[in-house]
Amino acid sequence: MTSHAFGVSVRQALRERGISIRAAARALSYDHAYLSRTLAGRQSPSPQLAADLDAFLRAEGTLVALAAITSTAADEGRIERVISRPSRLDGGAVKVLAGILAAQRRLDDALGPASLIPATQAQAARLRPVLRNARGPHRDALAAVVAEWVQFEGWLHASARLDSAAVPLLTEALELADETDVPALTAQALNFRGYLARQQHRPRAVVRWFLAAYHTPGAHPAQRMGDAAQAAQGYAMLGLDDEARRLLDEASNLHVGDDLPPGTAYWLSPTFQRLNIGLAHLGLREHALAADHLQAGLSGLPADQQSAQWTVEYRTALADAREAA
Template sequence: MEPELDVWMHPELRAAAAAEDWAALLGTWRKLTRSSQSQLGALVGLAQPDVSAIENRRRAVTSAEVRQRIIDGLDVPLELLGARYEDLPLPSLVLPGVVSEADGERLGAVRQGGMRLDAASVDAMDALLAAHRRAEDTVGSRTVAPLVLAQFREVAGLYGQARGALADRVVRLLAEYAQFLAWMAQDQDKAPVALGWFDRSYDWALEAGYGDLAATTLSMKAHLAWSGGSGRRCVRLGEAAASLPGASEATRAMAVQMAGRGYALEGERDEAYSRLDEAQRIIAGAVDAPPWLYFYGEPWFAAQRGMADLHLKDWDGAVGNLTSGLAGFAPSFRRDRAWYGSCLAHAYAGAGEAEAALTEALGVIHDASEVGRPHAWAELHKVGAILLRRGAREGRTLVGMLAQLD
């Protein structure tokens, strides 16, 4: 075991503690300290199989005694824990270095009523939201969602202090928070919750004259329809988003490609590739991407095209586009790498390349387990089923590995 200096300053570990996500906390602590499950278990009074069950979410920490043993054994800073949000100027400040010390003091004073809300305070809250978006790419929505929800409530509570243009900014910020909360609910397969947040985001965006976010919200509802297997609804929502006044070129490109993916889901090859080609022409000239589309670019677009290829059973095209997209993803994009890596394994399995499918699947299996449930995890199970149906021994290997982590 090699403890890292000030291990509790690591953003991933702090976020897990704040959400009291014990599975993520134990796994991240072991990764950072290079500890085995047995070594961690000795510190917290748990047997190795119990540590494994918690990390793999087969067992929940429901006992106050076990919770306290983890806190004491790993020296979890009490100020990070979810029950102690009130000790922080804002709950999201569990992520270190997001705002300056001066901004932190300002936000604390605003929260306690000692200072009126001003533009600098809203700027700081914008920075917090941007940091949470990037943290979610790495640690996953399960860990980040409770922080963002607590932060949303803080922002909503400050609306009454805002006047004039500042009030419009707060409404815009609320719309952005609602859109992000919708995305995370969708990522956790909570479609009704996601739809509720999307509707709130859309209404606030229209109230604030924020056409770009309103169009993004419709486009993301198209993604939700696609996730649910409704290609026609995906097309309608994507096309509605692309035509909404105020949409930037980057947002229009995202909406048009969503329509293309909807057509692909319906098996309409010509319409699908026509929309995808149109989206690529739009994105090539886009220079005005809004802050929530920070991930948007050629690698992401290639991966999306690969998804359409997958629906249309163009295995070679899917392999090429998904490989190209993944090559451009930063290592911090763990959730996206897990999802698209699982889809690449599916493409190889569809093409009959069992060995390549297994290699890709095993390359993302741990990220899929930790931050890619349920979507990437389900995709890997699908890959295992395809390989087993074809009698490939690699199918048994993959299913066995998945069972160990289930």
């Protein structure tokens, strides 16, 4: 499953860049047949090949991390056995699956959603029946992984603006998250619906979804801070400035401290939060303040997120704020 994910992601990334496997093999000085076998999932990628492809595609270490899961898993056949016999689910298999998902989420930042949709879609399709038929003490852990996998699939479609596919996936992710009783998953699924509404320029839906995420019992403070700021932007879009400022005040008063955000929202650093605060100030027509927050947020992103497709929205907002200031 890991080798397949690696190969599909690399093939799609090459295709988007107009690079054939043969051309990539020639550029990297690899045998074409070997590279073809590896990218077809018939052979695990070597650490060196993963590193070379990572550098070639400017994946900032994310392809290396994904390939490493294959070598650290005792036997990739363990996952295949669980898929074929869900009743024999074991904790080690769940841990490997969680690692694959975490690596692929980081790949989204480096390669973009279109490169990851095929592999993520295929993996989620294989895992749904496993969850339905799984039994035993590790089922709850698997449920959380599958809920996040479907959520990630929904996010990829939303980010790629494949809205008609994103909506049912995020609805399914929300239902799965509620079953797991993991509040961070529920809040994040609601947050992604708010993101999609913002791309669709539907301010009332923006407010509705982000407020629902903000008020999710047990959501992490970092999630609530971001949700409050984004709901504030929705209010500003509606011309309800007092409500927008009230929520911005609530966001600034939330104490996050040194508590790291949950893995399902790993990007929610204090610096990242300034991006959504900047959007809210832009909606309030406070252009200089918006530009300050947006510039600080973009400059503070880690290297693997600097060119992520989702940053385009913030870069456009920064340009708009500077022009209007």
